[in-house]
Each structure stands twice: as C-alpha cells, then as structure tokens.
Amino acid sequence: MANEHQWYFYRAGGFDQVNLRNGADLAHLDQLDQKLWVALACPTRGLEFDSKTLDLIDTDKDGRIRVPEIIAAAKWAVSLLKNPDDLFKGNPALPLAAINDATPEGKQLLASAKQTLANLGKPTATEITVDETADTTKIFSQTNFNGDGIIPADAASDDATKAVINDIIACLGSITDRSGKPGINQAKADQFFADLKAYLEWHQKSEGDPTLLPLGENTAAAATAVKALKTKVDDYFARCRLGAFDARALNALNRQEAEYQTFSSKDISSAATEVSGFPLARIEPSKPLPLIVGINPAWSDAIAVLRTAAIKPLLGEKDSLTEAEWVKICGKLAPYDTWTAGKAGGFVEKLGLARIREVAAGKSAEQINALIAQDKALEPEANAIAAVEKLVRCNRDLVKFLNNFVTFRDFYGRKVKAIFQAGTLYLDQRSCDLCVRVEDMAKHGLMAGLSRCYLAYCDCVRKSTGEKLTIGAVFSGGDSDNLMVGRNGIFYDRQGRDWDATIVKIVDNPISIRQAFFSPYKKFIRMVEDLIAKRAAAADAASDQKLAAAATATATADQTKTPPPGPKKIDIGTVAAIGVAVGGITAALGALLQGFFGLGIWMPLGILAIFLIISGPSVIIAWLKLRQRNLGPILDANGWAVNARAKVNIPFGGSLTGVATVPAGSHRDLVDPYAENNAGRNRLIFAVIVIAVLWSVWYFGCVTKYLPADFLPKSGYTQRNEQRAADAAAAQAASEASAPPAAPVAK
Numbered sequence: 001m002a003n004e005h006q007w008y009f010y011r012a013g014g015f016d017q018v019n020l021r022n023g024a025d026l027a028h029l030d031q032l033d034q035k036l037w038v039a040l041a042c043p044t045r046g047l048e049f050d051s052k053t054l055d056l057i058d059t060d061k062d063g064r065i066r067v068p069e070i071i072a073a074a075k076w077a078v079s080l081l082k083n084p085d086d087l088f089k090g091n092p093a094l095p096l097a098a099i100n101d102a103t104p105e106g107k108q109l110l111a112s113a114k115q116t117l118a119n120l121g122k123p124t125a126t127e128i129t130v131d132e133t134a135d136t137t138k139i140f141s142q143t144n145f146n147g148d149g150i151i152p153a154d155a156a157s158d159d160a161t162k163a164v165i166n167d168i169i170a171c172l173g174s175i176t177d178r179s180g181k182p183g184i185n186q187a188k189a190d191q192f193f194a195d196l197k198a199y200l201e202w203h204q205k206s207e208g209d210p211t212l213l214p215l216g217e218n219t220a221a222a223a224t225a226v227k228a229l230k231t232k233v234d235d236y237f238a239r240c241r242l243g244a245f246d247a248r249a250l251n252a253l254n255r256q257e258a259e260y261q262t263f264s265s266k267d268i269s270s271a272a273t274e275v276s277g278f279p280l281a282r283i284e285p286s287k288p289l290p291l292i293v294g295i296n297p298a299w300s301d302a303i304a305v306l307r308t309a310a311i312k313p314l315l316g317e318k319d320s321l322t323e324a325e326w327v328k329i330c331g332k333l334a335p336y337d338t339w340t341a342g343k344a345g346g347f348v349e350k351l352g353l354a355r356i357r358e359v360a361a362g363k364s365a366e367q368i369n370a371l372i373a374q375d376k377a378l379e380p381e382a383n384a385i386a387a388v389e390k391l392v393r394c395n396r397d398l399v400k401f402l403n404n405f406v407t408f409r410d411f412y413g414r415k416v417k418a419i420f421q422a423g424t425l426y427l428d429q430r431s432c433d434l435c436v437r438v439e440d441m442a443k444h445g446l447m448a449g450l451s452r453c454y455l456a457y458c459d460c461v462r463k464s465t466g467e468k469l470t471i472g473a474v475f476s477g478g479d480s481d482n483l484m485v486g487r488n489g490i491f492y493d494r495q496g497r498d499w500d501a502t503i504v505k506i507v508d509n510p511i512s513i514r515q516a517f518f519s520p521y522k523k524f525i526r527m528v529e530d531l532i533a534k535r536a537a538a539a540d541a542a543s544d545q546k547l548a549a550a551a552t553a554t555a556t557a558d559q560t561k562t563p564p565p566g567p568k569k570i571d572i573g574t575v576a577a578i579g580v581a582v583g584g585i586t587a588a589l590g591a592l593l594q595g596f597f598g599l600g601i602w603m604p605l606g607i608l609a610i611f612l613i614i615s616g617p618s619v620i621i622a623w624l625k626l627r628q629r630n631l632g633p634i635l636d637a638n639g640w641a642v643n644a645r646a647k648v649n650i651p652f653g654g655s656l657t658g659v660a661t662v663p664a665g666s667h668r669d670l671v672d673p674y675a676e677n678n679a680g681r682n683r684l685i686f687a688v689i690v691i692a693v694l695w696s697v698w699y700f701g702c703v704t705k706y707l708p709a710d711f712l713p714k715s716g717y718t719q720r721n722e723q724r725a726a727d728a729a730a731a732q733a734a735s736e737a738s739a740p741p742a743a744p745v746a747k
Contacts, residue, residue, distance in 0.1 A: 020403065077391060151177070200357065236289055421434060435491070437469060457503070461499060462497065474634070476648065489501045
C-alpha cells in the first residue's frame with residue numbers, strides 16, 4: 001500500500017536520502033521506511049552536539065538514541081507548535097506565541113514558560129531561550145515549592161519545624177532541591193520519625209529494668225572499658241589456670257627470652273607494639289591480675305581506665321583482681337551489653353535523649369508531611385517547566401540532529417560540519433575535515449580499516465590544561481610519502497581550540513589516483529637508493545678493512561718478508577659468464593629498441609603503452625579501492641548503527657582534504673637563492689639522451705631509407721640485417737634452380 005505522505009529524495013554518497021523539507025515531513029516520520037534511514041542508532045556522547053538535548057531525546061536513558069525515540073520527539077515537538085515549519089529555522093529562542101495552546105498540554109506548557117520567565121525576573125518577555133531554561137537552580141530559586149517532593153528548611157513557616165528539618169538533615173543527610181538548597185523528601189522524613197519512635201521504645205526498656213544500668217549514666221563507660229580489655233584479661237586468667245595445671249608450661253606461657261632479644265636493642269616506648277601481644281602480667285599459677293605494679297606497659301593505660309570506670313564503682317578500691325571478681329564484673333554488665341546490642345534508631349542518637357523526646361512530643365511529623373504533599377502537588381507544573389526546556393531545545397536542535405541521523409545532509413552538503421566531525425587536522429600541508437573522536441584506538445582500527453580510507457590516528461594534547469583526546473583523521477587528498485608515525489600537526493576542535501597532534505597509528509589505503517600512478521616509479525627509485533646505499537656501505541666497509549690491513553702490513557714490514565707476487569690468474573669461466581650476460585642484455589635491449597623505433601609515427605602510443613604497463617595495475621587497484629571508501633565502518637566503530645553504504649568517492653573525498661595551493665592572483669618569485677645549480681648536470685643528461693636517441697636511430701637504420709645512399713655509414717646492425725636478407729635471397733634462388741623442370745601439360 002502506498003504511503004499517504006509524499007516524500008522527496010536526493011542522491012548523495014551513492015544512495016538515495018530523504019529530503020526533510022517541512023513540518024509535515026516530521027509529522028509523518030513514522031511512515032518513512034526504516035530501510036531508508038541513514039542511521040538506526042547513535043551514542044549520546046562523543047558527538048559535536050548538545051548532550052543535554054540528546055539526553056532529553058534518550059527517554060530510556062541507556063546512552064543511545066534509536067528510531068522510536070526520534071519519531072516520538074518529532075511528533076511531540078510538532079504537536080506543540082502552531083507552525084511546525086518553524087523547527088527548520090533552528091532558532092535558539094522560542095516565541096511564546098508559537099506554542100500551540102489549543103491542546104491541554106500546550107496550554108500548560110505555555111503557562112509554565114511564562115512562570116519560568118517570571119521566576120527569572122522577566123515577566124513581560126515574549127520569547128524564551130535555551131540558556132533561560134537550562135539553569136533550573138535559578139528558575140526555582142525564588143520558590144520553596146517546585147514539585148520535586150523535596151523541601152528545604154526554608155519551606156517551613158515556623159522555627160520549630162525548620163529546626164526539625166535541620167535535625168533530619170544532620171542525622172540522615174540531605175537531598176538537593178531544584179532550587180539548589182539542601183532538603184529532605186518523604187522517605188527521609190518517614191525514616192527519621194520511625195527511628196525516633198524506635199529509639200524511645202528501646203530506651204524505655206532501661207527505665208523499667210534497673211539491672212540494665214547498674215551504674216546509671218556511668219554504665220556505658222564501664223562497659224566500654226571492660227569490652228576493651230575482655231580478651232586480654234580472659235587470656236591472662238586462662239594462662240594462669242594452665243600454669244596451675246602443669247608448671248612446665250610456665251616458661252612458654254610467659255614468652256621466651258629470645259623474643260625479648262628481637263627488640264631489646266631498639267628504643268622501646270611504654271606502648272610499644274612489640275610487647276602488646278604479650279600477657280597482661282607475669283603468669284603464675286592462680287595469680288590475681290595486678291592492677292598497679294607488674295602490668296604490661298602496653299596495656300597500663302587501659303588497666304587504669306578499667307579500675308576507675310568499672311572495678312572501683314562495682315567492687316571498691318582494688319590493687320589486684322581475681323578471676324571470680326572479673327567474672328562478677330562481666331556478669332553485672334552483661335544485661336547492659338545485651339540491651340545495647342538491640343539498640344534501634346541509632347541514627348537519631350546524636351541528638352540526645354532530651355531533644356529526641358522534645359521532637360517526638362511535638363507535631364513536626366504532621367507539619368513536614370503536609371509541606372512535602374504541598375510540594376508534590378506542584379509536580380505537573382514543575383514537569384511542564386522541564387517540558388518547556390525540551391521544546392526550546394527541540395526548536396533549536398531537532399532538525400539539525402535529523403539531518404545527521406535520518407539523512408546525512410550536513411555531511412554531504414559540506415556547508416556545515418556533521419555532528420560526528422570533531423574538527424580539522426592540519427598536517428603535511430593538508431587540512432583534514434573528516435576527523436572523528438576515538439575512545440579505544442585498537443578496537444576502532446579493527447572496524448575502521450574496512451572503510452578503505454587512509455586513516456591516521458593522532459593523540460592530541462592541550463598542555464595548558466592537560467586535556468587529552470584521540471582522533472582518527474581521514475586523508476583523501478595528496479599522497480602518503482611524508483605521513484608516518486611520529487609526525488606532528490595541529491588539531492582545531494569545533495570550539496576553535498588548538499591541540500598538539502601526533503600520529504600514533506596509520507591504517508594504510510590508497511589516497512588518490514595520482515599517488516597510485518607515481519607509486520611504481522617512487523618504489524623503483526627507493527629500491528635503487530637502497531641498493532646504492534647498501535653497495536656504498538659495503539664498499540666503505542671493505543675500504544676500511546683494506547686500510548686496516550695496509551696499516552698492519554706497514555707497521556710489521558720489518559718483521560715479515562713479503563714473497564714475490566706470482567702470476568695473476570684469470571678466471572676464464574667468470575669472464576665467459578660476464579660476456580654471455582652482457583650479450584644477453586644487449587640483445588634484449590636491442591630487440592626492445594628495434595621494436596620501439598619500428599613503430600614509426602606510432603611511437604607516442606608505445607610510450608603510452610609503457611606507462612600503462614608500469615602504472616596500470618596500481619592505478620586500477622587504487623581506483624577500485626577508492627570507489628569502495630565507506631563512512632559506515634568509521635562511525636560503526638564509534639557505536640553508530642549506520643544503515644547505508646555512505647560512500648566517500650573520489651570527488652567528494654577530494655573535498656574533505658584540502659591540499660596547499662597558492663591563492664589565485666598571487667605573485668610568485670620562482671628564483672630560489674638557495675636552489676642547487678643543476679644546469680651543468682641537466683645539460684649533460686640532455687646531451688646523453690639526444691646522443692643515445694640519434695645513435696639508436698642510426699644503429700637500427702630507422703632513417704637510412706629516407707636519406708641519400710652512402711649519406712651515413714651503415715651500422716654493424718644494419719649490415720648484418722642486409723647480409724641476412726641477401727643470404728636468404730641467395731638460398732631461395734639456389735633452391736629454385738635445383739628444382740626439377742615441371743612436366744609438360746598434356747593437350
């Protein structure tokens with residue numbers, strides 16, 4: 001079934017892209033077949049686009065934007081504007097008169113926009129901007145009720161309720177209100193009053209049971225002192241019982257002398273950790289624990305606290321403590337330990353019992369709950385204020401985003417950069433406009449290599465701020481002769497900031513047809529240069545060896561007697577091999593030159609054929625790869641889901657990389673005062689070429705037939721050819737003469 005809405009398409013990048021022209025196109029975006037969308041998903045980060053706008057479109061908050069979210073945002077924005085075509089203007093300010101107040105949502109949104117402006121001190125403004133809606137703290141700074149369910153202390157009208165709200169914040173922490181102030185919500189209020197009630201119920205148990213607080217308010221200090229030493233005191237009495245059982249264990253129970261020697265040479269403080277693991281006192285059978293003299297110095301302070309806080313109040317003044325007395329003290333404090341272990345509402349304990357009882361006796365719970373309910377009642381209005389920000393951002397950004405998602409209009413239009421283009425890289429007298437941010441270079445390179453583009457990954461640094469980023473730059477013009485890892489350039493981001501850029505990785509692919517054409521000759525020249533360099537290095541090494549040998553021979557000439565030189569031997573086989581090689585090369589060169597000069601007026605075509613034979617394969621391969629250049633893998637490696645084969649063909653690729661050229665109308669002085677003087681060399685080369693051509697023309701007899709007889713002496717090559725022709729004619733004549741006469745024909 002045909003769509004009711006009529007779409008318009010344009011051709012770019014080798015495929016058809018929809019042309020979004022007006023609000024009607026946006027309203028019917030759900031009717032556009034997804035197979036015709038250029039992208040199906042993209043990340044909300046790493047793009048040159050307002051991330052807050054992307055977050056508002058990303059309704060499921062998963063960090064990715066997909067087709068259904070785009071359709072929903074477009075339909076929502078179209079429904080709230082009187083003229084949806086205004087979305088294509090991309091204005092940062094939204095006129096209040098443009099909001100469609102014919103619907104309940106639009107009417108509420110218009111009222112919220114006016115309220116926002118009023119809160120900002122602009123009640124007479126006729127339009128609202130993105131900047132005015134972005135600062136929610138400023139919008140709500142003049143009101144304590146903003147629909148977020150959070151109330152600051154200022155929301156209360158009386159000091160008593162304000163004090164309770166501050167108590168809740170002190171005990172449970174705060175939540176930031178839309179106004180930017182610290183506040184509380186219903187959950188924190190409920191928890192506070194529940195803890196308040198639980199703490200009072202727990203504390204009332206001690207009032208009905210005197211055994212829980214045997215020392216009254218001092219019971220806590222006594223219990224703390226006993227708890228700090230219980231393990232060490234129990235250990236002491238257990239060792240004494242073991243010593244009473246078997247006296248042979250006493251030396252081991254008191255530690256060996258060697259253990260003291262390990263730290264005896266060091267300075268030892270009274271609380272040295274070296275002795276803290278030793279017993280509280282010397283172990284003897286059934287010996288009471290001394291409390292003043294003979295105590296392990298690492299525990300003397302804790303023993304003093306125990307005597308003051310627990311032993312003296314419960315047993316009276318004591319110089320030592322028996323095991324039975326220790327058990328008695330622990331037994332009296334055991335109910336307190338059990339009671340404190342079941343403590344409830346511990347968060348509010350810091351307020352003190354008096355303040356807890358005061359708050360619990362008041363009506364602050366009902367008042368705070370009423371304030372929170374009053375704030376929650378304004379939630380629709382507050383949400384509408386948030387919707388105002390979304391509409392203002394869609395008015396500015398939606399169409400721009402669609403032109404980089406549904407279609408790649410910005411990228412192929414080349415009037416503005418696409419949202420995935422991070423900036424421009426200047427390097428090697430070129431400017432690269434197709435630069436993308438890269439988070440994981442290794443992962444990105446695996447996918448981006450399928451794009452058939454020449455990619456240079458660069459680490460970029462701003463030393464003034466310490467900022468760092470990595471980009472992938474596509475080179476689609478010039479050649480790669482001077483591109484290598486370690487080369488430096490300058491990267492300008494979309495904000496115009498400059499970064500130091502260094503190539504750290506290259507994905508090699510053809511850059512241009514021109515590079516492919518000259519590539520074989522450059523490779524041949526590099527091979528020759530390498531060969532010459534190797535031969536020169538070998539010759540230099542051999543020369544050094546000869547010089548060293550000569551120096552050694554000179555230094556030892558008086559010690560050795562040089563034998564007379566024998567006759568020089570000639571390797572006849574080597575000479576013969578050299579002769580055969582020279583002859584073969586001469587014959588091959590001769591055949592080539594004869595064939596070439598034999599072309600006559602077709603010699604230019606022969607020259608062209610030679611060039612095609614040498615450069616043709618590399619040009620064909622480069623042409624095929626350049627036709628396959630595709631933007632998709634580069635973006636897919638960054639988390640996009642590109643739905644089309646977005647080609648970067650040769651003409652378009654040339655527009656993405658600018659090569660340095662002298663501006664039109666400029667005056668050039670071609671005289672270089674430091675240029676090398678190659679005039680003599682050039683004349684010599686020209687003369688050699690002319691002589692070689694003239695000699696070849698004469699040697700192969702190419703012009704002999706056009707000149708008078710004996711005008712030039714005949715070359716050996718011409719004489720041999722004439723002799724071969726004469727011998728062939730003589731042989732033919734001899735063959736015909738020796739043949740028998742033909743039989744007469746019968747009449």
